[in-house]
Amino acid sequence: MQWTKFANPSQLKRRHVLGMNERNIHFIGRYNQRHLYPLVDDKLLTKKIAEKAHLKAPELIGVITTQADIKTIHQLVSHGEGFVLKPAQGSGGKGILVISSQEDGQFIKPSGGALSAADIERHISNTIAGLFSLGGRSDAVIVERLIQCDPLFNRYSFEGVPDIRVIVFKGYPLMAMVRLSTKESDGKANLHQGAVGVGLDLATGKALQAVQFDEVITHHPDTNAALSDLQIPNWREILCLAAQAYEMTQLGYLGTDIVLDATDGPMVLELNARPGLAIQIANGLGLKQRLKHIEKLQQPFYYPSYEQRVDYAMNTLSALK
Amino acid sequence: MSSRTPFYFAIVALIVIGLFTSWNRHAQNGIPLLPDYDREVWEIEARIEFTALDRPVLASLALPEASQPGFRLIREASSSPDFGMTYQQTPYGRRAEWSKRSALGEQTLFYRAQFLVDPTNQELSPPEYPLTAPKLNLIGPERLAAESLKEAAFSRSSNALSFGRELVKLLNDPNNQNRALLRSRYSQLNILSTLLSEADIPNRLVGVLSLEDGRRRQPIEGMMQLWTGAQWLLFDPASQQFSPLGEVLVWDASIGSLLDVNGGRNSRVSFSMISQDVTPTEAVASVNQASEPWNLSIHSLPLEQQAMFKTIMLIPVGALIVAFLRIMVGLKTSGTFMPILIAMAFVQTELRVGIIGLVVIVGVGLIIRGYLSRLNLLLVARISAVIIAVILMISSFAVLAYHLNLSQGLSITLFPMIILAWTIERMSILWEEDGWREVAMQSAGSLLTAVIVYLAMTNEVIRYLSFNFIGLQLVILAFILMLGNYTGYRLSELTRFYPLGGKS
Numbered sequence: 172m173q174w175t176k177f178a179n180p181s182q183l184k185r186r187h188v189l190g191m192n193e194r195n196i197h198f199i200g201r202y203n204q205r206h207l208y209p210l211v212d213d214k215l216l217t218k219k220i221a222e223k224a225h226l227k228a229p230e231l232i233g234v235i236t237t238q239a240d241i242k243t244i245h246q247l248v249s250h251g252e253g254f255v256l257k258p259a260q261g262s263g264g265k266g267i268l269v270i271s272s273q274e275d276g277q278f279i280k281p282s283g284g285a286l287s288a289a290d291i292e293r294h295i296s297n298t299i300a301g302l303f304s305l306g307g308r309s310d311a312v313i314v315e316r317l318i319q320c321d322p323l324f325n326r327y328s329f330e331g332v333p334d335i336r337v338i339v340f341k342g343y344p345l346m347a348m349v350r351l352s353t354k355e356s357d358g359k360a361n362l363h364q365g366a367v368g369v370g371l372d373l374a375t376g377k378a379l380q381a382v383q384f385d386e387v388i389t390h391h392p393d394t395n396a397a398l399s400d401l402q403i404p405n406w407r408e409i410l411c412l413a414a415q416a417y418e419m420t421q422l423g424y425l426g427t428d429i430v431l432d433a434t435d436g437p438m439v440l441e442l443n444a445r446p447g448l449a450i451q452i453a454n455g456l457g458l459k460q461r462l463k464h465i466e467k468l469q470q471p472f473y474y475p476s477y478e479q480r481v482d483y484a485m486n487t488l489s490a491l492k
Numbered sequence: 493m494s495s496r497t498p499f500y501f502a503i504v505a506l507i508v509i510g511l512f513t514s515w516n517r518h519a520q521n522g523i524p525l526l527p528d529y530d531r532e533v534w535e536i537e538a539r540i541e542f543t544a545l546d547r548p549v550l551a552s553l554a555l556p557e558a559s560q561p562g563f564r565l566i567r568e569a570s571s572s573p574d575f576g577m578t579y580q581q582t583p584y585g586r587r588a589e590w591s592k593r594s595a596l597g598e599q600t601l602f603y604r605a606q607f608l609v610d611p612t613n614q615e616l617s618p619p620e621y622p623l624t625a626p627k628l629n630l631i632g633p634e635r636l637a638a639e640s641l642k643e644a645a646f647s648r649s650s651n652a653l654s655f656g657r658e659l660v661k662l663l664n665d666p667n668n669q670n671r672a673l674l675r676s677r678y679s680q681l682n683i684l685s686t687l688l689s690e691a692d693i694p695n696r697l698v699g700v701l702s703l704e705d706g707r708r709r710q711p712i713e714g715m716m717q718l719w720t721g722a723q724w725l726l727f728d729p730a731s732q733q734f735s736p737l738g739e740v741l742v743w744d745a746s747i748g749s750l751l752d753v754n755g756g757r758n759s760r761v762s763f764s765m766i767s768q769d770v771t772p773t774e775a776v777a778s779v780n781q782a783s784e785p786w787n788l789s790i791h792s793l794p795l796e797q798q799a800m801f802k803t804i805m806l807i808p809v810g811a812l813i814v815a816f817l818r819i820m821v822g823l824k825t826s827g828t829f830m831p832i833l834i835a836m837a838f839v840q841t842e843l844r845v846g847i848i849g850l851v852v853i854v855g856v857g858l859i860i861r862g863y864l865s866r867l868n869l870l871l872v873a874r875i876s877a878v879i880i881a882v883i884l885m886i887s888s889f890a891v892l893a894y895h896l897n898l899s900q901g902l903s904i905t906l907f908p909m910i911i912l913a914w915t916i917e918r919m920s921i922l923w924e925e926d927g928w929r930e931v932a933m934q935s936a937g938s939l940l941t942a943v944i945v946y947l948a949m950t951n952e953v954i955r956y957l958s959f960n961f962i963g964l965q966l967v968i969l970a971f972i973l974m975l976g977n978y979t980g981y982r983l984s985e986l987t988r989f990y991p992l993g994g995k996s
Contacts, residue, residue, distance in 0.1 A: 176987060178989050180993075183981060190982060191822070192819060192980065193980070196977070196979050456992075
């Protein structure tokens with residue numbers, strides 16, 4: 172962190188950088204109605220509406236809602252493969268436990284660390300008791316099939332599945348980045364824990380620039396792969412998936428997290444009604460110009476379809492610097 | 493999106509109303525705009541409670557002398573529905589008497605006095621009535637012990653004051669066997685008073701009130717006064733020292749009892765006090781203000797409630813600071829109200845003890861919780877265990893502080909338990925999930941915010957303004973609303989977005 176270096180506020184304004192206060196008042200406050208928040212804050216609900224909208228999402232293995240049902244986890248994961256435990260109401264990646272494989276009753280994390288059956292049960296118990304949910308409300312545990320990371324990303328990510336964050340405003344994809352986990356982030360894709368954020372060109376899905384801890388870098392710190400070579404496959408499909416989240420949730424200002432599964436392609440992993448602003452640093456570009464552009468856009472009587480919106484974003488928005 | 497015009501209008505209106513009412517209070521009632529210690533007024537309220545027995549009731553309360561060193565009585569009033577009330581001048585001082593033909597059940601009587609702090613008022617008159625009658629009947633070995641103490645003190649002293657000082661020294665010496673003999677039966681105050689009387693030095697036992705702003709339900713303390721021939725000196729058995737009058741007000745110098753109630757039982761009296769800065773003319777002019785029914789000011793409440801509001805009125809100031817630090821600076825704190833609560837706890841404990849206590853207790857709590865989480869316990873049981881551990885820690889902290897003679901350490905017990913347990917729990921979850929970095933950032937942010945809020949809350953000018961000019965609360969509200977409308981960058985974002993705006 173560079174506490175000594177201060178950006179010039181007028182310079183930030185000229186480059187259309189969106190600040191936290193303006194995000195909260197003008198965009199989240201104005202375009203996201205509070206009663207819609209549970210749709211994205213409760214991952215079980217998100218899964219339900221995604222299923223209704225026929226959007227691909229990681230396969231649900233099961234849900235555990237009571238302390239008495241904790242033991243059922245062993246039947247749920249008896250297939251012996253990897254799985255993910257998630258608190259239904261967790262936020263910011265809290266309480267997510269990834270098990271990549273199982274060996275002789277031991278559960279192996281992506282980092283290689285092993286957990287016993289008791290460790291898994293304790294994690295589930297904590298989650299249900301509300302350890303990871305806001306205000307300690309009792310929660311449910313979602314058991315999901317583990318995403319098989321597209322081999323394309325092997326060079327770019329350390330022990331974790333990269334996810335693609337797309338900011339969607341009034342249904343238009345505005346800006347995108349891919350988050351790559353690092354050793355420092357402990358295999359998690361959270362930027363404030365040290366994951367690498369790579370800004371992506373909206374038209375092509377190609378890397379623009381990369382940052383770690385808000386500082387520009389050129390190579391992945393663990394694998395040393397040049398990040399400028401990164402190109403996301405199925406780019407239009409990913410943007411379409413992100414854009415459809417608008418119809419699904421009616422949230423005007425939305426962050427969609429998309430993962431690429433090796434066999435099933437792009438999937439919606441999570442939605443966020445208060446997406447962070449680090450995406451601007453990863454892109455080297457402020458969000459505000461694109462937000463204002465969409466705000467001013469004259470809309471026809473019928474709202475454009477998600478495909479029309481994605482095309483508009485790829486053709487017009489990507490050119491806005 | 494609704495129009496913002498009413499919003500801006502409301503902000504302007506709040507500021508105008510707030511400033512106008514404050515100015516009005518200054519202009520109409522003569523409340524100075526800044527605290528002025530020369531014109532400080534202590535408003536003290538005695539609250540008498542007893543259970544009446546359906547018989548004629550006569551309650552008599554000793555009253556303070558109207559003029560005493562450092563203070564001057566400028567007004568007094570009593571509130572006692574259906575009771576007859578008179579002020580009596582007795583040979584041993586003034587008393588207030590309430591009477592009623594018949595009463596049944598719980599009764600509450602109020603007496604309220606305003607004392608102007610007046611350093612020029614130095615009473616020089618000697619006592620009017622004889623004050624040298626011995627109080628204890630000492631015989632046998634006790635008599636011998638008393639004589640030898642008196643002789644020892646007499647030989648080392650030259651006048652009444654130094655005689656008193658030497659006596660106190662001897663009575664505090666744990667190796668003195670004469671002292672040990674007397675102290676095994678009598679209180680130090682009684683021994684001292686008796687020995688002084690036997691040496692023909694006028695003295696009296698008095699009930700005093702330690703003046704501390706915002707105190708509620710305070711009892712009266714026993715002290716002793718000694719006439720040196722030129723002035724009254726007060727002896728405080730707690731600090732074992734003679735001191736000229738100043739911080740304490742002599743309430744009851746009557747030799748008799750503080751409160752007598754005939755026709756009632758369970759009688760008790762307690763005192764509340766509050767300090768105000770007013771011009772003497774205002775103080776006199778507002779004599780009947782409080783009793784007027786249309787006076788809806790907070791200053792018309794009973795003193796006990798007023799003392800409470802003195803603290804409550806500081807919360808908006810804290811809220812403004814927290815809002816500023818979060819919205820303009822971008823400081824990360826754990827919650828919005830939390831730093832204010834911590835600051836209020838610091839006000840109770842004083843800053844240094846508060847910070848050390850908070851850091852130590854939360855730190856140890858984090859360690860304990862870390863251990864408990866490895867024991868594979870259920871979350872609820874774990875939090876409960878942490879709460880008990882915190883209580884045990886606070887008790888040992890208090891005991892340790894007591895034995896090290898750190899009286900401030902005892903005040904840590906006032907630290908709101910829930911805040912501590914909750915902080916520990918939140919911080920340890922944060923640690924597990926977001927790493928030490930986030931914990932360090934949020935704790936440092938919360939602590940820094942709490943210290944700034946503490947400094948504001950203990951600032952004399954801010955305390956004075958927030959309570960005496962309630963209208964300013966509206967101005968604070970307006971500022972907070974304006975902050976809520978601020979869409980510019982936070983200070984922290986200027987460093988965060990440096991890669992975007994640093995290069996030109």
